[in-house]
Amino acid sequence: MFKELSFILRARTEFVLGWVSIVWFTSIVGSSNVIHLSNNTFSRQSTRELELQTSPQVVAQCGKNVTLECDVSSSSEFDIKKFAWMTAESKHLCQLEDGKLDHKVLCESKAEPLNKHRHRLTLTLTNMMPANQGEYICKLYSSLGVENRRTVVTLEECLGSFDFSNNQSHVECQFHGVYPNGTVHWLQGSSNLTDSATTQTEQDQHGLYNVTSTLKVQPGDMSQPYTCSLWIPASMKYLSSQKLDVVKPPIPDTSSGSSVKLQWICIMVGTLMVKFII
Numbered sequence: 001m002f003k004e005l006s007f008i009l010r011a012r013t014e015f016v017l018g019w020v021s022i023v024w025f026t027s028i029v030g031s032s033n034v035i036h037l038s039n040n041t042f043s044r045q046s047t048r049e050l051e052l053q054t055s056p057q058v059v060a061q062c063g064k065n066v067t068l069e070c071d072v073s074s075s076s077e078f079d080i081k082k083f084a085w086m087t088a089e090s091k092h093l094c095q096l097e098d099g100k101l102d103h104k105v106l107c108e109s110k111a112e113p114l115n116k117h118r119h120r121l122t123l124t125l126t127n128m129m130p131a132n133q134g135e136y137i138c139k140l141y142s143s144l145g146v147e148n149r150r151t152v153v154t155l156e157e158c159l160g161s162f163d164f165s166n167n168q169s170h171v172e173c174q175f176h177g178v179y180p181n182g183t184v185h186w187l188q189g190s191s192n193l194t195d196s197a198t199t200q201t202e203q204d205q206h207g208l209y210n211v212t213s214t215l216k217v218q219p220g221d222m223s224q225p226y227t228c229s230l231w232i233p234a235s236m237k238y239l240s241s242q243k244l245d246v247v248k249p250p251i252p253d254t255s256s257g258s259s260v261k262l263q264w265i266c267i268m269v270g271t272l273m274v275k276f277i278i
């Protein structure tokens, strides 16, 4: 009976000990598992099998072409299921699928011959306009998984053409194809006439602005040249500065600045000749 009791006691102790050790073991394994898992996710991020590369930032010139490159490389061989350049709105611009290139814009796909470790997809955006600025995403679906990278494209300033006209009461400056938005500052000699001018901006579908500024003048004030300058607040600079030699009498053809200048010279020469003759 004593023996039996001691057996039961021992069995109980072993049972309890066993449970304790199981609980202890599970907790150890459990916690080490957690450590292991987080280690694993960390290492997977730092040493990816598949490396996708794009330039994070690209600055394009207005009206020019810009190329965006997306390079994929891997230490192991991989098969491409789909490789694409798309807009932030997921509009596919060019895509390589089942070995075929499908594109709406200029797009080039290049693999090193007999090499399943590298591939490049090049997107060319032509005639860059403000409306084409933004995020472009390169995405790869491959036998080694899915990856994506982005490139943010921004634009330098744009300036198209300049035009000016004047009549008895007004001088007007027009800057076409401007980006970013701007305003016009007026000077005549040392006086700043900006506050007396009216400036209007219009934006077209490409994101370019036409900036038109009109200054009311006193007929007698036209003898001194005016300067109209295109100020771009976002860039904190003048994109263009135009000196306008306007003459007092009404001019039949006021559409071009050079003809006005020519007439101004003619009048100067004329005055000099009259003086010379006298």
Ligand SMILES: *[C@@H]1O[C@H](CO)[C@@H](O)[C@H](O)[C@H]1NC(C)=O
Binding pocket: 063, 064, 065, 106, 126, 127
């Ligand atoms: C931009 O690309 C287009 C299409 O290939 C080409 O016709 C044009 O000449 C290029 N423009 C410039 C400025 O390189």
Ligand SMILES: *[C@@H]1O[C@H](CO)[C@@H](O)[C@H](O)[C@H]1NC(C)=O
Binding pocket: 165, 166, 167, 168, 169, 170, 171, 172, 214
């Ligand atoms: C002169 O030009 C301004 C703007 O360019 C226009 O509003 C105005 O009517 C013109 N005045 C005359 C007398 O032609």
Ligand SMILES: *[C@@H]1O[C@H](CO)[C@@H](O)[C@H](O)[C@H]1NC(C)=O
Binding pocket: 181, 182, 183, 201, 203
């Ligand atoms: C452009 O700038 C002018 C002056 O700075 C401002 O009055 C106008 O509202 C702006 N236009 C747009 C479309 O942002």
Ligand SMILES: *[C@@H]1O[C@H](CO)[C@@H](O)[C@H](O)[C@H]1NC(C)=O
Binding pocket: 185, 186, 187, 192, 193, 194, 195
């Ligand atoms: C002329 O006046 C405008 C507006 O008041 C100002 O922004 C600009 O800096 C002035 N330009 C000069 C050369 O003083």
Ligand SMILES: *[C@@H]1O[C@H](CO)[C@@H](O)[C@H](O)[C@H]1NC(C)=O
Binding pocket: 176, 177, 202, 203, 204, 209, 210
């Ligand atoms: C800007 O000016 C150009 C040249 O005069 C003209 O063709 C174009 O329609 C204008 N754009 C807007 C939005 O007014």
